[in-house]
Amino acid sequence: MNRKLALFSAVMFSSFLSFAQLFSTSTARVSFFSKTPVEDINAETNTGLMVVNTQTQAIAFSINNTSFSFPNKLMQEHFNEKYMESDKFPKSTFTGKLSEPIDWKSDGEHTVTVVGKLNIHGVEQERSIQGTVKIVNGVPQIETTFMVKNADHKIKIPTIVVSKIAEEIEVKIAATLAPKK
Numbered sequence: 001m002n003r004k005l006a007l008f009s010a011v012m013f014s015s016f017l018s019f020a021q022l023f024s025t026s027t028a029r030v031s032f033f034s035k036t037p038v039e040d041i042n043a044e045t046n047t048g049l050m051v052v053n054t055q056t057q058a059i060a061f062s063i064n065n066t067s068f069s070f071p072n073k074l075m076q077e078h079f080n081e082k083y084m085e086s087d088k089f090p091k092s093t094f095t096g097k098l099s100e101p102i103d104w105k106s107d108g109e110h111t112v113t114v115v116g117k118l119n120i121h122g123v124e125q126e127r128s129i130q131g132t133v134k135i136v137n138g139v140p141q142i143e144t145t146f147m148v149k150n151a152d153h154k155i156k157i158p159t160i161v162v163s164k165i166a167e168e169i170e171v172k173i174a175a176t177l178a179p180k181k
Contacts, residue, residue, distance in 0.1 A: 012168060021054040021104065021179065023140055028175035030063055032148075034166040040166065041075060043068040049080075050175045052093045054142065057098040059114055059142075061173070062091050083155050083165075094127070098139075102133055109134045120153040140177045145170065 028048030034041040045067040051060050065086040070076040080086040096116015112135045118127045131144030145167045150157060156164050 007076045023054065023104075024051040024180045025049070025175050025177050026135045028061070028063075028173055030068075031172045032068075033172075034113055035170075036166050039164040040128060041070070043067060043076070043079065044140055048173065050142070050176065051174075051180070052142075052177060054102075054104040057093075057101065057117070059096055059098060061094040064091055064094075065075035065089065083150075083157070089122045092118075093130075094118045096129075098129075098133075102135075104135065104140065105138070107135050107137065114175075118148075118150065123153040141175065142177065143172075143174045145172045147171070148179065158171050 007141045026049050027046050028050045029044065029046050030048045031042065031044035034146070045063065047064065047067045049062045051154055052058070065084045068076065068079065070079065094114075094116055095112045099113040099115055100110065102110050102112070112131050112133050114131060116127065116129075117124050118129075119125075123125060127146075129144055129146045134141045134143075148171055149168050152165065
């Protein structure tokens with residue numbers, strides 16, 4: 001897993017200055033929730049990759065779509081095969097930049113906006129996502145909750161199950177980062 005994180009870091013931040021402080025994780029928790037009157041669907045994974053460059057305020061995130069676990073294996077199969085088409089679109093990614101400056105060396109809590117590109121199901125969308133950066137004993141923790149519309153990413157829901165899957169899916173991400181050496 002560290003090799004994947006290293007490769008991801010190199011690709012996403014190859015243009016960064018060498019003296020920048022990088023923080024990263026390969027264990028970001030990602031969950032999503034779909035609520036309808038007929039059925040609730042939730043899934044989660046603890047394998048999200050995240051890298052933050054404290055000098056440029058750049059942030060990059062990647063998740064393997066097949067890494068999500070569902071309480072029902074049939075839901076997991078349908079998610080990967082029919083909706084996300086994970087064989088064709090194996091990853092969902094976000095690359096962007098924090099809008100507000102943060103003193104990464106001082107403990108505190110910061111409400112932030114990250115502006116960038118969210119790529120799900122092969123469709124890239126400009127997004128502005130609100131979140132929180134907490135720095136505790138020099139360790140950054142990032143949390144966010146945002147909504148994703150299936151239609152915005154050309155995720156097709158068959159008519160037969162449209163009442164079971166929400167048009168907007170709630171996504172939560174929580175990550176504790178460590179200095180990258």
